[in-house]
């Protein structure tokens with residue numbers, strides 16, 4: 001019997017892809033995807049469990065679904081993803097409203113799990129998290145003009161503060177022909193901006209033969225009908241010259257790189273099992289800027305890591321001022337149970353949070369300088385529609401990745417279509433985001 005299923009995707013882009021695959025499996029099995037949980041048979045919450053705070057967010061969603069269930073407006077609740085992989089049986093034990101759980105090795109079992117819960121059973125599926133990556137179709141939940149392409153699963157870097165390898169298994173690259181085939185389908189569906197993701201894309205292919213194959217893959221992807229290709233999560237120590245050349249040479253690859261650095265102090269990097277030291281990172285950033293003109297860099301930074309005293313924190317701040325990385329996700333260190341770093345000595349959470357605020361402040365001043373520099377520039381912008389609140393159009397340039405960076409607000413005499421590429425002259429700043437006016441339209 002067909003059921004109505006509502007999906008709630010939480011967490012990162014990789015998790016969004018898992019959710020899209022489960023949605024497709026359910027649809028192919030004859031079930032209907034419901035836009036809202038009210039009136040649905042099953043709500044599936046695909047959780048993130050990377051940080052305790054992400055688990056808390058997932059719990060809030062579960063409790064909201066539990067209220068609907070108690071009110072008779074939703075029949076069953078299934079919880080999938082990283083949080084269930086991390087906490088297993090504790091999830092239904094703590095929240096008895098949860099009818100079934102699936103770990104990160106069992107997305108493929110979603111249809112059976114739905115049927116189980118509707119039959120009054122309490123499924124617990126925990127498949128092998130090191131198995132080859134499942135190759136499924138997807139329902140796209142992103143706007144039609146951009147989509148994520150996940151090229152690998154898991155992570156083998158074992159940074160001391162990170163729980164991901166335990167939740168997502170070892171690093172497994174998807175076969176290149178499958179990745180290219182999926183990308184071709186996305187291009188045929190009208191996707192203009194392809195966002196290549198994995199926990200670490202630089203290691204793509206190293207699990208096959210020890211060689212790096214990201215550059216080969218990017219060359220293939222550039223042959224397809226995309227306008228932009230954006231890259232997320234390049235671990236710094238694996239960026240070889242060939243990869244840098246391809247990024248520099250291929251016009252479709254956006255000159256925007258997301259390289260999570262986490263810290264710059266040699267002692268902390270070593271303690272955290274990160275490869276490469278500060279001198280290496282500085283040399284890499286210099287090389288990237290020299291070889292890729294107009295490069296925008298994004299990173300992530302953790303404050304209050306074990307080993308970070310006042311001097312190390314000062315060093316981090318100075319490094320950020322010197323490097324002027326345009327964008328940074330800043331996180332106060334959170335000791336995650338089950339990681340080596342959680343057992344190490346560190347400053348308390350309040351101090352880590354105070355330091356994070358100071359780093360955010362540095363980054364917003366760097367952003368202000370950039371916004372100033374952009375005044376008068378004409379940028380190619382992917383129009384994403386009309387924003388009723390600011391009464392202007394919104395879009396993104398190469399420097400803004402969806403959801404995590406800002407947007408550009410612009411006025412236009414005509415009516416630029418969402419999903420088309422336009423040219424915008426930057427004329428101002430509004431709450432830290434750029435504003436401008438349409439110059440002329442291009443065909444996307």
Ligand code: SF4
Nearest residue numbers: 155157158159162164
């Ligand atoms: S590279 Fe390090 S921080 Fe990133 S997912 Fe892997 S283990 Fe975690």
